[in-house]
Amino acid sequence: MMTQSIKSAKSHQEPEYVINPKKFVLWLLIVASVMLFAGFTSAYIVRHGEGNWRVYELPQLFTTSTIIIALSSVFMQWAYMAAKKDELGQIKIALGITAALGICFGICQWLAYSQLVQNNVYFTGNPSESFVYIISFMHLMHMVGGVIFVLVTFIKSLRSKVHKKSLLTINLCNTYWHFLGILWIYLFVFFQLNR
Amino acid sequence: MKIITNVLRALALFATILFFNSGFAQTAEEGAQLFNANCTSCHAINEKVVGPALKDAHKRRDEKWLISWIKNSQKMVKAGDPIAVQIYKENNEALMTAFENLNDNQIKSVIAYIKAESEKPAAPATAASTGSSVSNEGASPVEVNANMRGKINWLLIIIAVLLFMVIALVLDILGLVGQIQGKPVINWNSINSKMALLFLIAGMGAVIWEFAAHTKLTVNSYDGASAHSNEYDSMFNITFYLTLVVFIITQILLFWYLFKYKHSKSRKALYFPDNHKLELIWTVIPAIVLTVLVIRGLKTWNDIMYHKDEKAQLIEVYGYQFGWNARYAGADNVLGKHDFREIGKVNALGVDPKDPKALDDVVTNELHLKVDQPVMLKFRAKDVIHSAYLPHFRVQMNVVPGLPTQFAFTPTITTADMRSKLNDPTFDYILLCNKICGGAHYRMKMKVIVHTAGDYEKWMSSQTQYVQNAAPVADTTSTQTQVRVPAKNNKILAIK
Amino acid sequence: MSKTHSHQDDHSHDAHHGHHQESFISKYVFSMDHKMIAKQFLITGIIMGTLGMAMSLIFRLQLAYPDMKFPFLESIIGHWGKDGKLDPNFYLALITIHGTIMVFYVLTAGLSGTFSNLLIPLQVGARDMASPFLNMLSYWFFFLSSCVLTFSLFVENGPASAGWTVYPPLSALPKAVPGSGDGMTLWLVAMILFIASALLGGINYITTVLNMRTKGMKMTRLPLTIWAFLITAVLGLLSFPVLLGGSLLLLMDRSFGTSFYLADIPADLAGGIERTGGSPILFQHLFWFLGHPEVYIILLPALGITSEVIATNSRKPIFGYRAMIGSILAIGFLSFIVWGHHMFLTGMNPFLGSVFMLGTLIIAVPSAVKTFNYLATLWKGNLQLTPAMLFAIGLVSFFISGGLTGIYLGNAALDINLHDTYFVVAHFHLVMGSAAIFGMMSGIYHWYSKLFGKMMNEGLGYIHFWLTFISAYCVFFPMHFMGLAGVPRRYYANTAYDQFNVFIDMNEFITIAALLGGFAQLIFLFNFFYSIFKGKRAPQNPWKSNTLEWTAPVKHLHGNWPGEIPHVYRWAYDYSKPGASDDFIPQNVPDPGQVDEMQEPDPAKFEPSRTSTPAAKQEVVLFAALKRLFGLARS
Structure with a gap:
């Protein structure tokens, strides 16, 4: 309804953008997200410095999920390269695997929580315990958005709407997905270093 | 009418005096101390504060009910006591502090005090109660006005809107007239x-x-x-x-x-978009002035905060909703250990009775200081963040649950000297709560008294140690053993 | 709420309806047009502001007349005002919600939301925001948030009452104060929605400013309003997520039994689970990491609006354009490293206190530069005293008065005796409350014709200004003395303290002044809504201003300009330029012979000639003396 009239207005003159606005918006969202986790991790460090901090083993599954998310990033990159080269079949396969790995990551995190509970690490325990739950859970929430985004791109690719001349969606998807991967690896290393 | 009430009041006063003389007075006096120490932050006799007015509370409920209510009102509400639930609801579900540290006799003396106060004729100090008794006979003028105000509110709004419309119209017309004349009217x-x-x-x-x-x-x-x-x-x-x-x-x-x-x-405005020299001036001058302020401020801040004195006397200031306690470290100048889990169980402050360092601690609900004696106030909170603010001493520090804070300073003017300086015989130093902490935040205060050295020693020697040597430390499961403190203003504590 | 204002908008646009084939809903409710969204923000903000103002009047009555009964209270607030006595717990709820509404809903969303939306596309020369959809979403998150907060007033235990800073444990323990029950949960939900709105809005503003400027609109040609909105949005983008994190942790503590902020709280106080190991101060760090930039999120747009209004109405270029940008950038940067000055007395390491104190006092330098630049802009101007101009001048006056007391409070040592007293109340109500409100008012009077195509009644505007200005000073100036006497803020009554009871007359005076101020706002409300229907038709450029929004037609169009977007050839402040025929040259007018938009005019040509300046004796004595002192008689 509205977009119509905006488009017609824009057709007078197509402004030239330095960066595509959508891409810019995504980057700003990533900045906001970085600030959120920066807030969390600084809170973690501040609290850590005050003592009375329970030290415990992180679940094995966190390592597994780190490998999974790193792998998925590789596939995502493959999909993007394939799109650049216009190899439609490869895009579909790579995106499909990425989405599946994303879902695997989610399941893996969930299992990691039960592993934590088995090790007597509870959400309501010492803040050292609560922090791991809440920070990884917030990342998981970001992951949910990411997987949905990948699935949307995947469906688009099934309809052959992702190709050399229509790269925006997969470009955005690629950026966000790598961000999620890097974010998790940062968090994983952070947890390992600040116990 | 007035004569009769006055006569009645005189009679009642007479009766009260008679009543007080008959040995009952001792309890009421003790009750008064307890009442002032524990209850006034939320209650008054004649008016509603945070909690309801306590006038004739002894008539409304029986003693047993009152004792159990005062000890732990929440338990009664949970148990479904209909009156308890009703009171809880009536007071907007504000929780009453549980006074499990008070024993039955102490509560009885508080009730006795309430009784004595309720029977007292309304003195000039309690003008509020006179006001309310008048309003029972017929609505007081203030209320009548306010009631009418409520009714004419809408009318006022309509009138205001109409008034504004007229003003707007007049202004518009004047503007038009001005345009026609070529010269503005206003x-x-x-x-x-x-x-x-x-x-x-x-x-x-x-x-x-x-x-x-x-x-x-x-x-x-x-x-x-x-x-x-x-x-x-x-x-x-x-x-x-x-x-x-x-x-x-x-x-x-x-x-x-x-x-x-x-x-x-x-006239035409001056085209003056820039002047780097001017801008430099008003950047540099404020910067210099602020540098002076910063350097001086840092010096003051560090002098105050890093001030350490080996001889400083340790006093713990304990804040809770809604009151303060002071715990003096005693002869060894070491405060006994405490545990938040034991608050209200072993004693009101949760001080460990087994810690030998705690044995000579003294607890009061006024802060007594010795003039020219450096003190180190250690702050501890029971429930939420408070802030201990002593404006006359330029002292303030937040009191945070779970995070010990402190402030060291030296009082230099005794209360008596300050009174004569200010020419105000009723002046008292205060420590007040300066961080929002709940309904009775505005009444959460503690009197601070600065003594001369001699007076301080005299006062201190009249205090009893918090946990006496004789306290049956081993026998923690026995029935309540009481440590009675004879002196004034001293919180009476029970040890289980 | 939406119904009311969309209804009103409907009428105001009846006259020129039918331009677009849009349904009522897409035009007035779920509009994606930035101008409509600006109106939505403004009107929601005004409604919330009225609510917040009404609350302040109720608790002012309590402070002035602690022993009097006001039976009408019972009819407004029910059991909280039984027998006409305000309940102390509800007093705390009122101050909490008053603060929340004013800080977030009026001065963040109502001010920055309205004017960023209205002015960014119009002043940079864009058809709309970068993402109109996110922009619409931003408003609706804000609207939802307003609804949740308003709804929280009606829950059984009352709304949040731990102060607008909601420090735990008070805000985390429902047993500590009634308002920390459901009311507090709703407060947090409202805040999370609000943050979502602020982030979506901010992202849009930044993208639009950086990415969608018209040809020739270099960053150094942007009006100062846009610079202010841009930095504001950046501050919001960097600080709001941190508050989001802090609020989430508080929510966990309240509802899921964690203890991020709770230490040594026995089980019976904390809903059956013993809470240990947390840190109440942690929340304060997270809160003030947002909270302090938030002060500038409020203030910078107001200062930006003031810069624009003062320059236009002085018929002079803003003095020191680059210094103004520099000071905005400096203030924005410094605001991130000074949050600890709210926490000097939390028991933090005194060294940290020193660091925060240093940063805080440095902020005074760019603030001073801004103030002096405003004064220099007024100097030898030709001041059109429109209501907008008066409000802008009022802002400068408040900014000085309130800013100077900041030098006391930023000083950690002085803060010891001033922290959380009425001195603080006076300080921030002047510098952040009144100043920002005046900036908002200035913006409303200045751009009303852009918003509604009508003019507001000037005379009522003047009455509104003088009443508000005088009453604001009468309300907040005396409070400094209460603070210096040690009267703490957030006290329901001072009756328990002999030393503070001497202020009862002052409190009564303040309350009467506040009522007067409240009355003045009724004049404004009347003028605002009356003018939508009955105001004079606005000319296209009523204030003879240079910026691009005045080149757009009065009638709102999607895409803002009917034809091509105007190109920009100059900065926004060519007022009273020597040699020009008019006393203003709009940004889209090229210099004679200028073809390339990016080309800067030759500065040599525009050196103000000596003959055009008034005689030196007209200079104010002090100004002249200062200049002579530093050998500056050049200009």
Whole structure:
């Protein structure tokens, strides 16, 4: 309804953008997200410095999920390269695997929580315990958005709407997905270093 | 009518005096102390504060009910006691502090005090109760007015809107007339610029008047009562005079320009977009002034905060909703250990009775200090964040649950000296809560008394140690053993 | 709420309806047009502001007349005002919600939301925001948030009452104060929605400013309003997520039994689970990491609006354009490293206190530069005293008065005796409350014709200004003295303290002044809504201003300009330029012979000639003396 009239207005003159606005918006969202986790991790460090901090083993599954998310990033990159080269079949396969790995990551995190509970690490325990739950859970929430985004791109690719001349969606998807991967690896290393 | 009530009051007074003389007075007096120490932050006899007015509480409920309510009201509410639930609801579900540390006899003495107070005729001090008794006979003038106000509210709004419409219309018409005449009827330009000048002069006058009239009410207008006050006050004064100069100059310029450079068709504004030298000046000058302030401020801050004195006397200030306690470290100058899980169980402050260091601790609900004796206040909170604020000493520190804080200072003026200085025989230092902490935040205070050395020793020797050597430490499961404290103002504590 | 205002908008646009084939809903409710969204923000903000103002009047009555009964209270607030006595717990709720509404809903969303939305596309020369959809979402998150907060007033235990800073444990323990029950949960939900709105809005503003400027609109040609909105949005983008994190942790503590902020709280106080190991101060760090930039999120747009209004109405270029940008950038940067000055007395390491104190006092330098630049802009101007101009001048006056007391409070040592007293109340109500409100008012009077195509009644505007200005000073100036006497803020009554009871007259005076101020706002409300229907038709450029929004037609169009977007050839402040025929040259007018938009005019040509300046004796004595002192008689 509205977009119509905006488009017609824009057709007078197509402004030239330095960066595509959508891409810019995504980057700003990533900045906001970085600030959120920066807030969390600084809170973690501040609290850590005050003592009375329970030290415990992180679940094995966190390592597994780190490998999974790193792998998925590789596939995502493959999909993007394939799109650049216009190899439609490869895009579909790579995106499909990425989405599946994303879902695997989610399941893996969930299992990691039960592993934590088995090790007597509870959400309501010492803040050292609560922090791991809440920070990884917030990342998981970001992951949910990411997987949905990948699935949307995947469906688009099934309809052959992702190709050399229509790269925006997969470009955005690629950026966000790598961000999620890097974010998790940062968090994983952070947890390992600040116990 | 009035004569009769007066006669009745006199009779009641007479009866009360008789009643007090008959040995009952002792309990009521003890009750008064307990009441002032524990209850006044939320209750008064004749008026509703945070909790309801306690007048005739002994008539409304029986003693057993009251004892159980005072000890733990929440338990009764949960158990479904209908009256308890009703009271809880009536008071907007505000929780009453549980006084499990008070024993039955102590609560009875509090009730006795309430009884005695309820039967007292309304003295001038309790004007509120007179007001309410009048309103029972017929609505007081104040209430009548307010009631009528409620009814004519809507009318007022309608009238206001109509009034504004008329003003707007008149202004519009005048504007049109002005357009036709080619000369505005109301020259807003000149009115506003004159208003600006008037505001400047009247405003500056008001500021001068205000300083003349109100400066004497501030704590900065007389000497601070602690050793670091002088440094604090001189820092304050430097800042004050600097900012005052800037304030006066800039405000005068602002409104003067408004007046002087008002619109005129014959004049053209000066095209003056930049002048780097000027900008440099008003960047550098504030920077220099602020550097002075920063350096001086850092020195003052560090002098106050890093002030350490080996001989400082340790006193713990314990804040809870809604009151304060002071715990003196005693002869060994070491405070006994405490555990938040034991608060209200072993004793009100959760001090470990098994810790030998705790044995000589003394607990009061007034803060007594020795003049010229450095003190280190250690702060501890029971429930939420409070802030211990002693304005006359230039002392403040937040009191945070789970996070020990402290403030060291030296009181330099005794209460008596300050009273004579201020020519106010009722003056008292206070420690008040300065961090929002709940409904009775505004009544959460503790009296602070600064003694001469001799008076302080005398006062301290009349205090009883918090946990006596004789306390049956091993026998923790036995029935309540009481440690009675004879002195005034001393919180009476029970040890299980 | 939406119904009311969309209804009103409907009428105001009846006259020129039918331009677009849009349904009522897409035009007035779920509109994606930035101008409509600006109106939505403004009107929601005004409604919330009225609510917040009404609350302040109720608790002012309590402070002035602690022993009097006001039976009408019972009819407004029910059991909280039984027998006409305000309940102390509800007093706390009122101050909490008053603070929340004013800080977030009026001065963040109502001010920055309205004017960023209205002015960014119009002043940079864009058809709309970068993402109109996110922009619409931003408003609706804000609207939802307003609804949740308003709804929280009606829950059984009352709304949040731990102060607008909601420090735990008070805000985390429902047993500590009634308002920390459901009311507090709703407060947090409202805040999370609000943050979502602020982030979506901010992202859009930044993208639009950086990415969608018209040809020739270099960053150094942007009006100062846009610079202010841009930095504001950046501050919001960097600080709001941190508050989001802090609020989430608080929510966990309240509802899921964690203890991030709770230490040594026994089980019976904390809903059956013993809470240990947390840190109440942690929340304060997270809160003030947002909270302090938030002060500038409020203030910078107001200062930006003031810069624009003062320059236009002085008929002079803003003095020191680059210094103004520099000071905005400096203030924005410094605001991130000074949050600790709210926490000097939390028991933090005194060294940290020193660091925060240093940063805080440095902020005074760019603030001083801004103030002096405003004064220099007024100097030798030709001041059109429109209501917008008066409000802008009022802002400068408040900014000085309130800013100077900041030098006391930023000083850790002085803060010891001033922290959380009425001195603080006076300080921030002047510098952030009144100043920002005046900036908002200035913006409303200045751009009303852009919003509604009508003019507001000037005369009522003047009455509104003088009443508000005088009453604001009468309300907040005396409070300094109460603070210096040690009267703490957030006290329901001072009756328990002999030393503070001497202020009862002052409190009464303040309350009467506040009522007067409240009355003045009724004039404004009347003028605002009346003018939508009955105001004079606005000319296209009523204030003879240079910026691009005045080149757009009065009638709102999607895409803002009917034809091509105007190109920009100059900065926004060519007022009273020597040699020009008019006393203003709009940004889209090229210099004679200028073809390339990016080309800067030759500065040599525009050196103000000596003959055109008035005689030196007209200079204010002090100004002249200062200049002579530093050998500056050049200009």
